[in-house]
Amino acid sequence: MGQVLALDALIHARQVWHGRATPAPGGSQPTGWPQLDAVLPSGGWPEHALTEILLPADGIGELQLLLPTVARLSRAARQVMVIAPPYLPCVAGWEARDVVMSHVDIVQAGERDVLWAAEQCLRSGSCAAVLAWPHGADDRALRRLQVAADTGKALAFVFRDRRHAVQASPAALRLELEAGASLQVRVRKCRGGNPPISAVPLAAGWS
């Protein structure tokens, strides 16, 4: 018990769970969706941490959720890595959503190399965000990514199928996309706060 930690620092680092909600400080990594920022305890993406996004099917709206962040980072000349995407990113579509494609690297990796590549990118410290589509990742693999994201001070996003929702996950934030009449996102787990009960609607649209 030699170390003395300031209580403020602990609370701000979101390591200590609060019984009642504290007013969220303005996050330094906004998601680009004000309604989502409002319910997330850090006011945006958890910094230097892993975010897991669960999908019912590919193409449901996962990029809509993330492209504002990718656009913000690539506009600031920060590097974004896209590892083993299920389809080819359509440049015209991404650029229409304000992404600077010269700061986006697409990495084609085999099934066994996705996690390795994602970890290398996160650990290197030269990428601002890493988007990865791993195959068959278990919680140990995700924990490695979480540690790598912390080491390299990067945002990590992992896209997985919805059936993994029942498994425990070391991710700091778990979101599930739901497509009904309109697209909405449900927070399954968030570090430093209670997950909100109701789902957050995203302005679903194709333009």
Add this chain to the structure above:
Amino acid sequence: MLWACVLLPQLALDGVLRRREDAHEPLVLVSGPAQARVVHAANPPARAAGLYRGQKLVAAQALLSQFAMVEYDREDEARWRRLLAAWAYRYSGEVGLFTHGVVLEVSRSLNLFGPWPHFESLLRADLRELGFRHRVALAPTPHAAYVLAGVHDGLAVEAPDALRHALAPIAIGQARLPAEVAQALPAMGIRSLGQLLQLPRAGLQRRFGGELLALLDRLTGDEPTPMESYRPPDTFEQRMEWTHEIEHVEALVFPLRRLTADLATYLAGRDGGVQRFELELEHCHGPPTRVAVGMLSAGRDATLLFDCARGRLERQVLAQPVLAMRLIARELPPFVPAGRDLFDSRPANAMPLDQLRERLRARLGEDAIQQLRRTLDPRPEFAQTSAPGVRPAQLPVLPRPTWLLDTPCPWRGPSPEILAGPERIETGWWDGGDLRRDYYVARTAQGQCAWMYCAPGEQGAWMLHGWFA
């Protein structure tokens, strides 16, 4: 003028030791004819067991039962000296080679690298890293530096007046004079350089000829030293050979690290970079295995070169054991260091992006990393490319998806609900790939927005081409 001399007393031995991982094993270099082998050099563990230079090999084997033996190779020693000259070239434009050392003119380098003690520590740190034992001295003439380095390690004489003082007490045997002179002088009662320099010149000239006087003049700086300046060659080639066969790629990693570090040293001296180089693995029979290493841009960082080469080498399947490895770099393009922002927000220990890309490429394949850009072609299949080129200006915005399928596939689900469209794309007549399609934005039953097309004028037989994810 100020000359630094880096004396390499154990050059041949260090050259052999640096390609071996185990430094504690006794090792000797042997030379001489097959009947009368003698120890040419012995490493510290061998010396501790009583082996010394000039000892008969039979006597050495009687003293120590187990030690590694490597044939002394004069050519090899010369190669290491050239490598060190290339290294020294990075600190000075004027580098000369002596039998046991390298001299470099440093009076101007001191302006750049700081005062001598600091400069000296830079040299020593580099040499330690390269794995060569060394002695360093500084003097106003190259010969004097060479002689002083042999006597006192770390001696620095900066003023020309102090040079005679520093040289005076040096014994004739250590003054690196021609052999017959060094033998004759002690017999005449001349035991130190100081005594020799005080002798009348005419007498010396009569007895030993003009050569010795010229040498003494060059030593003290009365006459300038003609010196053939070293110029680094335009290609880099280095070879490592082992006494045993190597069967596993893992065992090649340590020598590879040395080779790439030497390449980086050489490149730094030449202020160049390398984009492509080749590793040649030599076998007992058959042609050597060649491993080509290519990088996205010219680099010269030792870690980067090692990472790239290691990734390529580890994917190599060795059909036969390897006897020797050679690194050849033929093209040495100019190196442009990447600019970094003064207010860079990345962590301080971040790996440079180029290095990360090379590491990924080394394991995932040469084409694993792409950057996509738009082209002017209106056909969706050709509207983007990963080939480098210019980026066209922004086109008028029509709905475009965020995911694109590699090849369109037939839509098997129930008929989708149309949200927008049609957008007719009818073009491509110039290269035979013409197409006529009506594109629609449609919502599937699962709630996805799809980019689909069908034949013009119809709304059936849907082909899926992308997702508005």
